Amino acid sequence: MNLDSKGKGIPFKFYAAYYPPTYTRIKANNIKELLEGISKVDKLSIFYHIFHPILSSHVVPEDLPNDFAFWLRDSLHDEDLAEIIADIQGGEPLTIEDIRQELIQLMAKGFTDRKGDYPFIFISCKPVIYPLGLEVTTLSEFLDAIGNVPARSIFYHFVYKRVIGESKTNELSNWLEENFGLIELGEKLSAIDPQTYTDEEKFRNDIVEMLEDELL
Amino acid sequence: MIEKYEKIIGEDELYAIYKVAERLKDFSILHINSTKAGGGVAEILNRMVPLMKDLGLNVDWKVIRGEEDFFKVTKSFHNSLQNGVGVLPEKAFETYDKWQAINASEVPLDYDIIMIHDPQPLGLIDFKKKGKWIFRCHIDISNPYPPVWDFLKKRISKYNAMVISAPAFARDDVDIPQFLIPPSIDPLSVKNKPLKEITVRRILHKYGINDDKPLVVQVSRFDYAKDPVGAIKAFKEARKHLGKLQLAYVGSPASDDPEGQEVYEKTVKEAENDRDIYLLMLPPYSDLEINAFQTGASVVMQKSIKEGFGLTVSEAMWKGKVVIGGRTGGIPLQIIHGITGYLVNSIEGAAHYIIHTIKNADQANEIGERARIHVKNNFLITRHMTQYMETMLYVTERTMPEELRKSQA
Structure with missing residues (x-):
């Protein structure tokens, strides 16, 4: 593979985003209310609770990578359901709406009237996107960039754009496939399920390792 | 700047x-x-x-x-x-x-x-x-x-x-x-900037703190919401298990709070002239002293039963301390239980985590480090x-x- 090739000449522009949280006015004290909340909150709220914990600013226990799982264990003391929700699928081609439906189905199985120690408060967010001022055209530049850009930039291109429905697959795979015809590598990257991460650098490392294995 | x-x-x-x-x-x-x-x-x-x-x-x-x-x-x-x-x-x-x-x-x-x-x-x-x-x-x-x-x-x-x-x-x-x-919090302010050890020791010495005993610190007004009596009870309970332990309750006068004097008197009564308990009333703007107490603490408590945001929690976490906080107001945003500190609902819970923190220094260091990172990411x-x-x-x-x-x- 010629790492200095520019492929079809399509550049990749790096952006990153902040996700400032907002109050949704929806709370849940038990599973029934949690289900109702999941059914009606906007997609950015599901995104926030399921995927935002990858970022280092959003702390959850390492074994429970999303807010719902954490609340089920910490407040409702339902260890079994917490483990099930912790392992919910978040990879491609799932969108937020797919994940919402799966959450509803899985939680319906653990239906109890038990009240949590404290409520689950649904948070949404209003993404603020900013450019990194970095544009790459070759695989060499791309590899360097993936290793060096802020993790929230990788999160934006790999997770946010896809799960929110603005891109069918993650944007890294898109570019590798469209610009270089690297279908197999794109598909391998697409198999990474971001929902399983609670550490943005581990998430980056797995992507870097995969790129390195295939390209170097 | x-x-x-x-x-x-x-x-x-x-x-x-x-x-x-x-x-x-x-x-x-x-x-x-x-x-x-x-x-x-x-x-x-x-x-x-x-x-x-x-x-x-x-x-x-x-x-x-x-x-x-x-x-x-x-x-x-x-x-x-x-x-x-x-x-x-x-x-x-x-x-x-x-x-x-x-x-x-x-x-x-x-x-x-x-x-x-x-x-x-x-x-x-x-x-x-x-x-x-x-x-x-x-x-x-x-x-x-x-x-x-x-x-x-x-x-x-x-x-x-x-x-x-x-x-x-x-x-x-x-x-x-x-x-x-x-x-x-502002990490460059007097209250939060890193202090030299000698400055910490000098200030703690000034207030009579013994440097041979682990130190529990709570920085709060004398206010029912901050539960100073509960903090002392938790300290006494923990001391039974640890032997050597001292508490500094670093307060300030709440001039606009009519209950302030009453709470202070009840706190003094609970302290019972115990020589391991230091009830301090610092004047306003004692930022350097507060920094020294937080930096010199073995563990920090914020045993509030009602709280605003409770920024003293972030101040102590920024200094790499394990904070034991009441599950109220903004404290649960700062303390993720077992990860960046400990959340408690009772005197017994607070006593338990004082003992646990002092007996498990390695784990306390890990939590303190995570606490500092959490503050860096969210509360600066x-x-x-x-x-x-x-x-x-x-x-x-x-x-x-x-x-x-x-x-x-």
Whole structure:
């Protein structure tokens, strides 16, 4: 593979985003209310609770990578359901709406009237996107960039754009496939399920390792 | 000035702050509050406004004025919003409106973005000339006195967005977007900058603290909400298991709290002249001393039963301490139980985690390190300022770079 090739000449522009949280006015004290909340909150709220914990600013226990799982264990003391929700699928081609439906189905199985120690408060967010001022055209530049850009930039291109429905697959795979015809590598990257991460650098490392294995 | 923070937050974060600020550069921005000095809001603005200017923003800060009648009313509003009970001066609402009109005639309101801090200048919205208005509410309004709340709510509904410190303080009867932006600490301030060991030892020595015994510290006013009696009981219980242990309750006089003296007397009684318990009453602005106590602590408690945001928790976490905090107000945002500290609901729980922390130094160090990182990511003034700018981008519909807006259109 010629790492200095520019492929079809399509550049990749790096952006990153902040996700400032907002109050949704929806709370849940038990599973029934949690289900109702999941059914009606906007997609950015599901995104926030399921995927935002990858970022280092959003702390959850390492074994429970999303807010719902954490609340089920910490407040409702339902260890079994917490483990099930912790392992919910978040990879491609799932969108937020797919994940919402799966959450509803899985939680319906653990239906109890038990009240949590404290409520689950649904948070949404209003993404603020900013450019990194970095544009790459070759695989060499791309590899360097993936290793060096802020993790929230990788999160934006790999997770946010896809799960929110603005891109069918993650944007890294898109570019590798469209610009270089690297279908197999794109598909391998697409198999990474971001929902399983609670550490943005581990998430980056797995992507870097995969790129390195295939390209170097 | 902003560059001084780079060594703390890193190059990427500083770059992001510049990029977020860049899209606000063609706006005029005004912060309005009711005091230039004293209190958390003025403290934050005194540091944040110069930082925003340093980023190239066209930002001003104005303080409204009033006479005794106005501030009596706003004090009564403040108390009635926080505790749900109202004792208002006669003609309170008329007095409030009168001073809004006076200030509206004196404070220029022709800015593109105006951020109003707390209820004192909230009513200026009635005199809006242009631009986008954001109401930044620093106090807990989750259980307000209804007549005062209804009076203020009518004005809040005219704003473009509202900012609150924690979900626990949010309102279900407000329709405008409610952004969740915690307050912050300044890592470069006297209260939070790293201290040399000799300074810590010198200050603890001054107050008679024994450096041979582990030290539990709680920094709080003598106030029922901070549960000083519970803190002492938890300390006594933990000492039974640890043998050597001492407690410093680092308080300050609450001059505006009629219960302050009563709480202090009860706390003294609970301390029973115990030679391991130090009840300290530090004068205002004892920032260096507070820093020394937090830095010198083996474990920090914030055993509140009711709390605002509880920024003393972040102050101690920033110093790498394990904090044992009550599950109330903003404390659960700072302490993720078992990860960045411990949350407790009882005296027994607090005692348990004092013992656990002191007996397990390695684990305490790990939690302390995670606590420091959590504060770095979420509770520093740079993050606070960025989130204000993000809210400004939201109300001005500039959350996306222009090239992306164009491509999506």
